[in-house]
Amino acid sequence: MVRSKRNWDEDDVRINKSRQFGSSNKARARTKDRPDYANADTATIIEVDRGRVKCLIQTKTGKLIITAMKARELGKKSVVVGDLVSVVGDISGSDGSLARVVSVLPRKNSLTRTIDDHANDERVIVSNVDVMAIVISAANPDPKIGLVDRALAVAYDQGIKPIIIMTKKDLADGDEFLKIYQDLEITVFKIDKSSNLVTLKKELAGKITVLLGHSGVGKSTLVNNLLSTPQKNSIKSETKSTQQVTGAVNEVTGRGRHTTSGAIALPLSSTFDSDEFGWIIDTPGVRSFGIAHIKPSRVISAFPEFTEAISNCKKNCSHNESSCALNHWPGFNNQNLARLASLRRVLSLG
Incomplete structure (x- = not known):
């Protein structure tokens, strides 16, 4: 007979209290019935920060920005900036209010990339965009054909209009590089810090535009120049700064420093009902942009x-x-x- 090395006694026995004290204290029985969200409101995700998101929602009194949490069943990476979602709960937008995102509506397109060209590791960056602005610099750092080519492949695959914005034109003209893409008839804007952006703003007005580019090419500076006025929450009228932190390029490596930590949508106009209202989605500078998932x-x-x-x-x-x-x-x-x-x-x- 094999004996246990430990001498067990009554203290090792665990008792289910719900059974010990009768049916009145039993755990609530599970049900297969799911909540009905038929009357849920529709909102657009403009920022994702861990389990919390910020949404733009249309109410009877106008558009406003609310904070919400994701339903647990949606998963950690189920929601991205640009998503249309169904929300329930407190949508007043007042201090301390918190709604809940219960579902993600079908996406018309998505900007995705694979890590080091592994097709099974596909990651969605943003969704439901109209324009992809591929931001490159004329110099410091030099423009990279690889990134532009891969970004164009994703844009054409998803039905997103691509444009090229070349920054730092005061350092070099960049014309030789841009000749590579002239047959594709892509709209190109060449700018620097002092450029008048009226024409570019007209191109982006009324659209959802995602900015994509390597670190150090000037995306955050471009965003700051496009957003000429601070934005306001339509409920509290509190000024919310939209100024993006800018960074310098490392002189040794020629690479930029990440200054945007996650995708965030910023309104082009301070008035939601303006004809020029649109969204700029700034994304972190990318160093790897695989397209193994593209056919x-x-x-x-x-x-x-x-x-x-x-x-x-x-x-x-x-x-x-x-x-x-x-x-x-x-x-x-x-x-x-x-x-x-x-x-x-x-x-x-x-």
Whole structure:
């Protein structure tokens, strides 16, 4: 007979108190019935900070910003800036009020990246955006083709309009670099700290724009110049500073310092009902932007002039083989071929 090394006694026995003292103290029985959120309000996420989020919501008295917590069942990384969500609870926006995000509505698009090109490690940065502003600097640090190409691939894949904003034009003209993208007919803005941004503001008015770029290219400075006036909460009328912290470029490595810790949406106008009202979503400077999750055929199909040719490609065509219909389509002219070559380079197909 095998004996235990420990001598057990009655103190080692655990008693379920709910059973010991009768049915009146029993734990509440679980139910399969789920809460009904049919009357939940819809809001837009403008900032995520751990378990709390800030939302823009339309009420009977106008638009206002509220604070909410995420329902536990949504998970830790279920909500990103730009998401449309259903909220319940206190949506007054008053001091100490706290609503609850109970569901995330379907996204029309999302800006995602994979870490070091691992397709299974896909991360959503923001969602439901209209414009992707790829911010590069003419110098210090020098513009990188890799980041621009990868960002364009994601933009075309998700149906987001890309534009290029080149900062620090006072240090270099950057024209040679920009020639690479002229066949794709992308709108380009060249600016520095003293530039008049009226034309750029008109381009972004009424849209949700995400800024994407390496650290040190001047994204935070650009945001500060775009946001000419402080924004106000429509309920309390308390001034909320939207000035972003700026950082310098390391002279040894040529890399910038992260000054934005997480994506945050900032209003372009101090008045929610203004015709020029729109959102700028500032994101942390990226050093890795993998696109292993992007399908080349989906990117190329975003260009209507290639749709008919692609329909004649073989199944699972990589669009980088001699039999690809894009290589032999009779309707192509020199401009079509130049745009196709640029797209293939963007996707590292050529």
